Amino acid sequence: MKICYTVDEVRTAVKEWKRQGLSVGFVPTMGYLHEGHRSLMEAARKDNDKVVVSIFVNPMQFGPGEDLETYPRDLEKDSKLCEEVGVDIIFHPEPEEMYKAGFCTYVDMNGLTTELCGKTRPVHFRGVQTVVLKLFNIVTPDRAYFGQKDAQQLAVIKRMVTDLNVGTEIIGCPIIREADGLAKSSRNTYLSDEERRAALILSKSLKLGREAIEAGERDSKKVIDIISQNIATEPLAKIDYVDVVDFATITPVDKITGETLVAIAVYIGKTRLIDNFIVEV
Numbered sequence: 467m468k469i470c471y472t473v474d475e476v477r478t479a480v481k482e483w484k485r486q487g488l489s490v491g492f493v494p495t496m497g498y499l500h501e502g503h504r505s506l507m508e509a510a511r512k513d514n515d516k517v518v519v520s521i522f523v524n525p526m527q528f529g530p531g532e533d534l535e536t537y538p539r540d541l542e543k544d545s546k547l548c549e550e551v552g553v554d555i556i557f558h559p560e561p562e563e564m565y566k567a568g569f570c571t572y573v574d575m576n577g578l579t580t581e582l583c584g585k586t587r588p589v590h591f592r593g594v595q596t597v598v599l600k601l602f603n604i605v606t607p608d609r610a611y612f613g614q615k616d617a618q619q620l621a622v623i624k625r626m627v628t629d630l631n632v633g634t635e636i637i638g639c640p641i642i643r644e645a646d647g648l649a650k651s652s653r654n655t656y657l658s659d660e661e662r663r664a665a666l667i668l669s670k671s672l673k674l675g676r677e678a679i680e681a682g683e684r685d686s687k688k689v690i691d692i693i694s695q696n697i698a699t700e701p702l703a704k705i706d707y708v709d710v711v712d713f714a715t716i717t718p719v720d721k722i723t724g725e726t727l728v729a730i731a732v733y734i735g736k737t738r739l740i741d742n743f744i745v746e747v
């Protein structure tokens with residue numbers, strides 16, 4: 467496994483692989499890798515001849531007052547995990563390598579990014595789209611792997627790839643959870659013991675919402691109420707949003723039909739956690 471720090475190093479390696487007719491799988495990450503990332507890397511390993519993982523805490527997708535400076539980093543541990551899974555290249559650029567002086571081109575979207583996380587994180591998706599397209603242009607992968615935990619991000623990337631004719635297949639992978647149900651996230655590391663226990667309210671409340679839909683409930687508002695009321699029973703939890711949207715377009719729906727995303731963002735203390743499920747009705 468090789469760690470590349472520059473765009474040129476990655477380009478040279480991938481060019482050689484492509485000359486040999488090898489396929490390339492890509493897992494973009496911000497590092498501090500956990501079992502969720504491992505599942506993406508394993509899927510990439512299974513489907514492709516070569517695997518590239520990027521580890522880059524992308525400043526552009528953090529808003530003012532968000533956790534850019536404190537975002538956890540551990541390249542040594544990450545490298546070990548990548549090595550174990552059989553990753554071929556880690557791309558770990560400095561911000562200056564990704565954003566040269568004078569940088570002023572962005573990928574923006576009129577739909578999909580205004581709801582859910584877009585409401586409270588207005589610059590987030592522009593930063594995600596821009597960096598992901600840049601990474602795609604550098605790595606030129608056949609397939610790229612994204613976790614369903616960031617469901618809105620997954621929908622946004624799928625839309626971007628369709629709209630801009632990017633020749634990379636986007637593969638969504640299931641949420642990986644702790645044994646007690648908490649969705650794996652690099653940000654779980656911010657939680658104190660008490661907060662870690664309180665954070666279970668996310669998956670527990672979503673479960674109630676899912677059960678209601680499985681029992682025949684189709685009214686989004688009722689499902690939102692069931693979830694919100696349960697979250698409100700946890701004193702350490704503060705709701706950012708509980709929403710029901712069409713998964714492809716990320717627009718709110720009154721009636722649950724088709725592929726529907728039920729998504730929540732909840733502050734546990736100062737830490738903002740997200741979780742969701744998708745139903746096909």
Ligand code: PAF
Nearest residue numbers: 494495496524594597616
């Ligand atoms: O999901 C993430 O970790 C990031 O948003 C991504 C896709 C690596 C872009 O920086």
